[in-house]
Amino acid sequence: MSTLTPPLSQRLDGLRSSAIRDLLKLTARPDIIGLAGGLPDEELMPRDRIALAAESALADRSRLQYTESAGWGPLREVLAARESARLGRTVPLAEVFVTHGSQQALSLLAEVLLDPGALVIVEDPAYVGALQVFRAAGARIVAVPLDTEGMRVDALADLLAAGERPAVVHTVSNFHNPRGVTLSAARRRELANLAERHGFWVIEDDPYGELWFDRPAPAPVATYSPNVIRLSSASKILAPSLRAGWMVAPDAVCRGVELLKQGADLCGSALTQQITADLLADESWLSGHVDKVRGMYGERAQALVGALRERFGDRVVSTDAAGGMFVWVDFTDGTDTAALLPRAVDHGVAFVPGSAFAVSDGYRGSMRLCFTTSEAATLREAVERLARAAAQSTQS
Amino acid sequence: MSTLTPPLSQRLDGLRSSAIRDLLKLTARPDIIGLAGGLPDEELMPRDRIALAAESALADRSRLQYTESAGWGPLREVLAARESARLGRTVPLAEVFVTHGSQQALSLLAEVLLDPGALVIVEDPAYVGALQVFRAAGARIVAVPLDTEGMRVDALADLLAAGERPAVVHTVSNFHNPRGVTLSAARRRELANLAERHGFWVIEDDPYGELWFDRPAPAPVATYSPNVIRLSSASKILAPSLRAGWMVAPDAVCRGVELLKQGADLCGSALTQQITADLLADESWLSGHVDKVRGMYGERAQALVGALRERFGDRVVSTDAAGGMFVWVDFTDGTDTAALLPRAVDHGVAFVPGSAFAVSDGYRGSMRLCFTTSEAATLREAVERLARAAAQSTQS
Numbered sequence: 001m002s003t004l005t006p007p008l009s010q011r012l013d014g015l016r017s018s019a020i021r022d023l024l025k026l027t028a029r030p031d032i033i034g035l036a037g038g039l040p041d042e043e044l045m046p047r048d049r050i051a052l053a054a055e056s057a058l059a060d061r062s063r064l065q066y067t068e069s070a071g072w073g074p075l076r077e078v079l080a081a082r083e084s085a086r087l088g089r090t091v092p093l094a095e096v097f098v099t100h101g102s103q104q105a106l107s108l109l110a111e112v113l114l115d116p117g118a119l120v121i122v123e124d125p126a127y128v129g130a131l132q133v134f135r136a137a138g139a140r141i142v143a144v145p146l147d148t149e150g151m152r153v154d155a156l157a158d159l160l161a162a163g164e165r166p167a168v169v170h171t172v173s174n175f176h177n178p179r180g181v182t183l184s185a186a187r188r189r190e191l192a193n194l195a196e197r198h199g200f201w202v203i204e205d206d207p208y209g210e211l212w213f214d215r216p217a218p219a220p221v222a223t224y225s226p227n228v229i230r231l232s233s234a235s236k237i238l239a240p241s242l243r244a245g246w247m248v249a250p251d252a253v254c255r256g257v258e259l260l261k262q263g264a265d266l267c268g269s270a271l272t273q274q275i276t277a278d279l280l281a282d283e284s285w286l287s288g289h290v291d292k293v294r295g296m297y298g299e300r301a302q303a304l305v306g307a308l309r310e311r312f313g314d315r316v317v318s319t320d321a322a323g324g325m326f327v328w329v330d331f332t333d334g335t336d337t338a339a340l341l342p343r344a345v346d347h348g349v350a351f352v353p354g355s356a357f358a359v360s361d362g363y364r365g366s367m368r369l370c371f372t373t374s375e376a377a378t379l380r381e382a383v384e385r386l387a388r389a390a391a392q393s394t395q396s
Numbered sequence: 397m398s399t400l401t402p403p404l405s406q407r408l409d410g411l412r413s414s415a416i417r418d419l420l421k422l423t424a425r426p427d428i429i430g431l432a433g434g435l436p437d438e439e440l441m442p443r444d445r446i447a448l449a450a451e452s453a454l455a456d457r458s459r460l461q462y463t464e465s466a467g468w469g470p471l472r473e474v475l476a477a478r479e480s481a482r483l484g485r486t487v488p489l490a491e492v493f494v495t496h497g498s499q500q501a502l503s504l505l506a507e508v509l510l511d512p513g514a515l516v517i518v519e520d521p522a523y524v525g526a527l528q529v530f531r532a533a534g535a536r537i538v539a540v541p542l543d544t545e546g547m548r549v550d551a552l553a554d555l556l557a558a559g560e561r562p563a564v565v566h567t568v569s570n571f572h573n574p575r576g577v578t579l580s581a582a583r584r585r586e587l588a589n590l591a592e593r594h595g596f597w598v599i600e601d602d603p604y605g606e607l608w609f610d611r612p613a614p615a616p617v618a619t620y621s622p623n624v625i626r627l628s629s630a631s632k633i634l635a636p637s638l639r640a641g642w643m644v645a646p647d648a649v650c651r652g653v654e655l656l657k658q659g660a661d662l663c664g665s666a667l668t669q670q671i672t673a674d675l676l677a678d679e680s681w682l683s684g685h686v687d688k689v690r691g692m693y694g695e696r697a698q699a700l701v702g703a704l705r706e707r708f709g710d711r712v713v714s715t716d717a718a719g720g721m722f723v724w725v726d727f728t729d730g731t732d733t734a735a736l737l738p739r740a741v742d743h744g745v746a747f748v749p750g751s752a753f754a755v756s757d758g759y760r761g762s763m764r765l766c767f768t769t770s771e772a773a774t775l776r777e778a779v780e781r782l783a784r785a786a787a788q789s790t791q792s
Binding site for chain 1: 435436438439443451457458459461463529532636637638659662665666
């Protein structure tokens, strides 16, 4: 058989590659300043501390063996302690589940929580990795917009009042990817209230919460209701190659995810999970390390936002970049960012057009800029190049 | 909301925990000789070589970053070279895909290749991890039996002649789990022929092929046809916590799996994949290491099979254990192994009753014994205990 059977070829047509991963290819050219990626800076990853932890982990041969599907016990204990402090209640071990990055939590949760055709409410613009998972699960997707205080919970309330009954509402609560904003404390409370009143799950997807620059993010949405499933990850504060994400969820949800994880990949790596546990448990070291990352990212964000305002003035509105990894820019002068992108690449700078994050249509005048992997001076140069590309765009 | 929404509770009823993983709990008691597990021996895992490779991997910070969904390039290159040698043709990089253990390959392949209700043919008794995946995918499952030469390909031919049209046929071709047998060369050729004639995929699941004791396993089924998707893993020859499995499949299948892996967990760990690449590329070291594992497992297998024959005589028929990790035992005297198990545990020995691997019903007089993690003397003592438990069983 040299051709594929029909089901496979149909399936390939139906699947869409992650726009972000495809766009990462743009950042590979050395003459281009890449603001398109969404990677943390590997120069800031604690290589020496990881090497030390690896050596110590390998002193015990059981770190080479298969481990529990729910995650290596000592990592779950460290996470339970951290999340207890964060959530202001004692989080039992049974409510902590380790996943292969928080992407795996999203994927397994979609299988556990959603029947085909179930309604999922997402934010617009959306984290495309979540969108891909919910689409693959056959969910019906409805989006609510974001503003400077995060998800427009009033728009969600309107949908509920109109009779919509979501199974899941997904939110990136802190330093939103791509929109840069953080859900306000008042809206967190209101979102949790709506979840309890209408019986839906909130998936609070929080990979960026620790990367605040001036002041910590508000208390998690999960503080306010057991209907909130909280996801986080070590990828942005330690290193993505540890592939350590985690979920805090009611026991029954964790047990459902556990059964699915057995079929999906049996278990994670006891070796990388031990390394993660070691680093997360080393509180004084960790606090110094995360402070350093915050300081560097904060400086870069400030340089980028400053240059944008200086160079573009009121032709753009950009987020303040109070944390996380991204600045979101809206052009006010009718610039089409998808049309701008090839010119920008010619001028040596890459970004992701807003339309790549749109749930249906929109954000054609917006773009996402990632500030994590460039020095301040490079970011200022990137804005120069962007301005020259935009000027040429306007002239042509 | 204190209760779960109905879809979740229904789903939890519908899912079955992996029988093997639940049974692993039996092996934890220190007074019990555990032949129930399916774990490689961690004492034989190359800890020092892994530590060296980890140190070397961490010299490059990019090992801490996200990596390609298809796997870290240099690991795919090493695998392509190894599989080229194994398959007797040049395997291009595009046909090599790294997964989180071969369990993840099974799970993603089921999504790519199967529509709900598609027919999957499995072996009976079956690898339960595969059965779980195919059941979760909503496949219709039909089983063909095994004999001492592996899958009864004549029984498969009968099904095809009767009009059955499988999308996938799954086989553990070498040192079958749980049945211990190896598919003969003649049947490999015939299976590949049937796949081409009837247009189905064969998934050749081969985690144990390198663990031969007296002579290498026959050439892979994949040697005979591009309709064969070949899976293997570093878990049984190096260490499970590297979580490195791989797939050799046509480009279009790999691309389908790649799109799904992005949604499932984005990518694997560049760190553990670099360690795996390092060890697999170090051919002279690897050959010595695998020889040592073969020698130890072979000695243990021989001790177990010898003791069984000596102690039970013609009350049992057991496999020869020519490789892999398991001996399969059929009682010829009507012993019910599920009834025997609690008595065996009382006598300090655990095994998995054959019925745990039955696709529907059957194998009530069989059991699977794992010989990897016990010394020869311990295995002989385990057979003593088993014999005492069986004697008591017969008396009562």
